[in-house]
Amino acid sequence: MLLARMAEAVYWAGRHLERAEGTARIVQVHTDTHVDLPVGEDVGWEPLLAIVGVHSEFAERYSAAAEAGDTAAAEEDVVEFLLHGDGNASSILSAVAAGRENLRTARPVVPREAWEASNNLWLACSDHMDEVKSRQGRVQWLRRVIAGCQRINGILLGTMSRDEAMSFLSIGQNLERADLTTRVLDVRSESLHSQHGDDPYDVVHWMAVLRSLAAYQPFRRAMPARPQGGATLRFLLQDDRFPRAVSACLTETRSHLKQLARSEAALEACATASMVVASAAVPRLALDGLEEFLDEVQVALDAIHLRIDETYFRPSFVDWHAQSEAS
Amino acid sequence: MATSLTSGRPNTLGVELPDLPVAPENGPDPVLEPWPSYNPGQFYDEMVGPDGAPRPAAEILWRHFAELGPEALAERQRAADREMRAIGVTFTVYEGTTGVDRPWPFDIIPRVVPADEWHVIESGLVQRLNALNLFIDDVYHDQRSVSSGVVPSELVAGSPNFRRECVGVDPPGGIWAHICGSDLIRDADGTVYVLEDNLRVPSGVSYLLENRMVAKHVFPEMFLHYSIEPVDPYIGRLADLLASVSPAPGDPTIVVLTPGVYNSAYFEHAFLAQQLGVELVEGSDLAVLDDDCVYARTIDGLERVDVIYRRIDDLFLDPEVFRPDSLLGVPGLIRAWRSGRVALVNAPGAGIADDKKVYSYVPDIIRFFLGEEPILATVPTLRCSDLESLEFVRANIGRMVVKPANESGGYGVLVGPQATADQLAHASQQIEDDPKRWVAQPVIPLSTAPTLCAGEVAPRHVDLRPFTLLGPERAYVTRGGLTRVARRKGSLVVNSSQGGGSKDTWVVDTTGPAPSGGPAPAAPPSRGHPGEPIA
Numbered sequence: 001m002l003l004a005r006m007a008e009a010v011y012w013a014g015r016h017l018e019r020a021e022g023t024a025r026i027v028q029v030h031t032d033t034h035v036d037l038p039v040g041e042d043v044g045w046e047p048l049l050a051i052v053g054v055h056s057e058f059a060e061r062y063s064a065a066a067e068a069g070d071t072a073a074a075e076e077d078v079v080e081f082l083l084h085g086d087g088n089a090s091s092i093l094s095a096v097a098a099g100r101e102n103l104r105t106a107r108p109v110v111p112r113e114a115w116e117a118s119n120n121l122w123l124a125c126s127d128h129m130d131e132v133k134s135r136q137g138r139v140q141w142l143r144r145v146i147a148g149c150q151r152i153n154g155i156l157l158g159t160m161s162r163d164e165a166m167s168f169l170s171i172g173q174n175l176e177r178a179d180l181t182t183r184v185l186d187v188r189s190e191s192l193h194s195q196h197g198d199d200p201y202d203v204v205h206w207m208a209v210l211r212s213l214a215a216y217q218p219f220r221r222a223m224p225a226r227p228q229g230g231a232t233l234r235f236l237l238q239d240d241r242f243p244r245a246v247s248a249c250l251t252e253t254r255s256h257l258k259q260l261a262r263s264e265a266a267l268e269a270c271a272t273a274s275m276v277v278a279s280a281a282v283p284r285l286a287l288d289g290l291e292e293f294l295d296e297v298q299v300a301l302d303a304i305h306l307r308i309d310e311t312y313f314r315p316s317f318v319d320w321h322a323q324s325e326a327s
Numbered sequence: 328m329a330t331s332l333t334s335g336r337p338n339t340l341g342v343e344l345p346d347l348p349v350a351p352e353n354g355p356d357p358v359l360e361p362w363p364s365y366n367p368g369q370f371y372d373e374m375v376g377p378d379g380a381p382r383p384a385a386e387i388l389w390r391h392f393a394e395l396g397p398e399a400l401a402e403r404q405r406a407a408d409r410e411m412r413a414i415g416v417t418f419t420v421y422e423g424t425t426g427v428d429r430p431w432p433f434d435i436i437p438r439v440v441p442a443d444e445w446h447v448i449e450s451g452l453v454q455r456l457n458a459l460n461l462f463i464d465d466v467y468h469d470q471r472s473v474s475s476g477v478v479p480s481e482l483v484a485g486s487p488n489f490r491r492e493c494v495g496v497d498p499p500g501g502i503w504a505h506i507c508g509s510d511l512i513r514d515a516d517g518t519v520y521v522l523e524d525n526l527r528v529p530s531g532v533s534y535l536l537e538n539r540m541v542a543k544h545v546f547p548e549m550f551l552h553y554s555i556e557p558v559d560p561y562i563g564r565l566a567d568l569l570a571s572v573s574p575a576p577g578d579p580t581i582v583v584l585t586p587g588v589y590n591s592a593y594f595e596h597a598f599l600a601q602q603l604g605v606e607l608v609e610g611s612d613l614a615v616l617d618d619d620c621v622y623a624r625t626i627d628g629l630e631r632v633d634v635i636y637r638r639i640d641d642l643f644l645d646p647e648v649f650r651p652d653s654l655l656g657v658p659g660l661i662r663a664w665r666s667g668r669v670a671l672v673n674a675p676g677a678g679i680a681d682d683k684k685v686y687s688y689v690p691d692i693i694r695f696f697l698g699e700e701p702i703l704a705t706v707p708t709l710r711c712s713d714l715e716s717l718e719f720v721r722a723n724i725g726r727m728v729v730k731p732a733n734e735s736g737g738y739g740v741l742v743g744p745q746a747t748a749d750q751l752a753h754a755s756q757q758i759e760d761d762p763k764r765w766v767a768q769p770v771i772p773l774s775t776a777p778t779l780c781a782g783e784v785a786p787r788h789v790d791l792r793p794f795t796l797l798g799p800e801r802a803y804v805t806r807g808g809l810t811r812v813a814r815r816k817g818s819l820v821v822n823s824s825q826g827g828g829s830k831d832t833w834v835v836d837t838t839g840p841a842p843s844g845g846p847a848p849a850a851p852p853s854r855g856h857p858g859e860p861i862a
Contacts, residue, residue: 108600
């Protein structure tokens with residue numbers, strides 16, 4: 001037996017912890033890349049806000065600085081906001097806290113060590129919050145987040161039964177991963193379009209895209225090409241073996257949905273999303289229409305979430321009762 | 328050891344009020360290493376005898392601490408604190424309306440109890456719980472205990488814990504209170520008393536189990552040298568008990584029902600569900616349908632629930648029957664339980680037997696239902712509803728403990744010798760305003776145990792909460808229990824909601840392995856009379 005409420009808690013635990021790790025990687029890589037680019041080529045820190053989707057929240061919180069004529073968002077403000085900012089429900093710290101809270105609720109259905117690891121991660125993050133003011137301290141802190149999330153994943157892989165709870169957790173994780181990958185592509189492509197094809201820093205930018213998704217080495221091994229638009233897009237969208245490629249995330253999601261009863265609607269949504277991704281006309285997309293295409297993928301991902309939500313989490317006693325009367 | 332037990336003024340009520348032993352200043356009469364200035368004075372100390380030498384069962388531990396030295400001990404305490412924090416053992420205290428999660432306070436110096444003494448306590452607890460269950464069943468059926476004059480009728484009829492909805496119900500095996508958390512204390516002369524029988528939703532067992540786990544990591548070497556009784560079997564026995572009361576044949580579906588994540592004992596609820604391998608449900612996860620069965624809302628639809636280990640108080644269980652404003656409960660739950668389609672552990676209405684007025688009748692209840700003498704002592708208790716008692720309590724309030732008859736968790740308790748004149752006057756007034764709400768007892772000078780306080784090891788007062796399980800087929804008592812310790816010098820209040828700490832409790836066999844299934848050993852340490860073990 002798996003309570004609907006527990007299923008929902010593990011699903012969200014998967015999503016939040018994945019979001020924490022993903023955001024940490026993105027901030028980490030952006031910090032590294034920033035150092036490599038000469039002044040002028042620098043894309044600033046705003047793209048990070050767009051990836052996480054907290055542009056307007058940030059503007060609200062830091063409007064004073066903007067009004068004072070300080071147009072470019074300052075590094076420390078953006079980083080502070082993304083890591084632990086007040087008013088940012090999507091901050092890394094909030095995601096870690098929400099992941100822990102959900103695992104706490106779901107304690108009876110997840111391995112004890114996984115809950116403990118998430119508790120430790122949260123304690124380590126909040127205990128060392130004052131370190132993140134310096135770039136060096138920030139690197140340590142982000143590493144801690146990534147390592148903490150990996151530890152939880154390792155515990156789950158190594159000790160959790162492949163039961164329904166595990167399926168919901170993995171589905172949450174894979175949907176969040178796919179979503180993050182599309183967001184990174186979305187925002188990066190925007191800044192890349194504004195530049196010309198032969199930009200000497202083009203490769204640096206695409207390398208940054210790959211690195212923020214931990215995809216650089218797998219890309220190198222899988223693709224003969226240099227990391228440029230077309231090849232990168234194909235890899236991050238359509239590769240079936242790299243676990244953060246959208247296509248691979250959907251394959252995983254499908255296999256977990258198949259373990260669950262009554263998953264027809266969600267499976268159908270999953271198939272639709274896979275079809276959208278497979279139909280992508282790369283490399284042409286790299287030049288034109290990428291934004292619209294990624295929107296389409298995000299809508300398709302969201303549809304899977306909605307089907308899962310209405311199939312498993314939402315139905316009330318009344319709904320179930322009506323269903324059994326009808327059948 | 329000079330105790331003053333006989334120096335109290337005798338009176339017609341038969342209650343003695345001895346002078347409390349005075350806590351000594353550290354110094355003149357040093358006992359042996361490892362803590363030269365450790366001196367419990369006239370209190371009974373759990374580790375050190377009156378001659379200053381360790382008690383036999385604690386000797387190995389005592390020597391070990393002497394070898395370890397104070398710094399290593401402090402480091403191990405820090406390691407234990409880190410581990411408690413890391414594994415997320417917390418309890419919630421309420422400051423105003425906000426609950427704050429606090430790390431569970433654990434003192435690493437264990438309390439040692441000799442196994443032969445424990446076996447007597449064990450039999451005493453099982454005897455008590457058997458008798459209390461017979462009493463509860465009687466209350467909701469024939470009330471023979473009332474008609475025979477064992478307890479006065481107003482004790483039952485006038486109790487806020489009497490549930491008329493329970494009249495005539497026959498829970499499996501006639502058992503109402505399956506799980507009991509008893510509070511044991513020890514007097515200056517070594518007598519062990521039962522101070523409270525908690526029969527509603529007693530908590531603390533998760534802390535007992537976690538304390539042991541951390542203790543094993545802190546003193547791994549001790550577990551090699553000592554034969555320490557394990558506490559882990561509790562979970563298996565609890566699982567067996569829950570399955571044994573299921574109304575349905577076959578593999579029962581068991582759940583733990585919690586008020587939710589904001590409840591002060593939520594940690595324990597989640598812990599138990601996890602250890603039992605069952606679901607942790609809130610009221611909103613359950614519903615009672617037209618067939619009077621209880622169902623859980625799962626990902627695959629509605630699934631029938633057979634046994635509910637409920638951790639919600641009676642009055643919040645079912646808004647159709649009890650408090651209509653309760654959002655924690657399940658409408659129709661009592662209907663389902665009455666019709667025998669679901670088992671509730673503990674059964675509603677069990678609280679009739681654990682209020683502090685009933686407490687004073689327990690020795691008579693044991694004699695009446697079991698025809699045995701009580702194995703464990705009960706603290707003499709005056710009911711202020713009785714005029715003679717009321718006068719006595721008012722005259723002696725400064726030398727007694729005054730308690731509301733229906734509270735738990737140490738709320739509202741006044742310890743006379745430690746109260747200010749204002750507090751005494753206020754309590755005296757409260758008692759006069761509503762005498763039947765109050766009971767009073769002589770102050771028992773609780774025993775002490777060595778406790779780490781700000782780097783020093785000092786005597787602090789302790790009690791002990793073991794857990795007893797009673798099913799239709801068998802009884803089980805945890806080996807040892809949760810030792811609670813008052814961390815403030817001289818304080819007698821050990822409740823964690825009032826700032827108390829905890830210790831691991833080691834039931835130690837110093838005579839070699841006990842013959843399995845053997846009878847309880849010889850002389851009990853208590854004033855009570857030994858009886859045959861029930862288990």
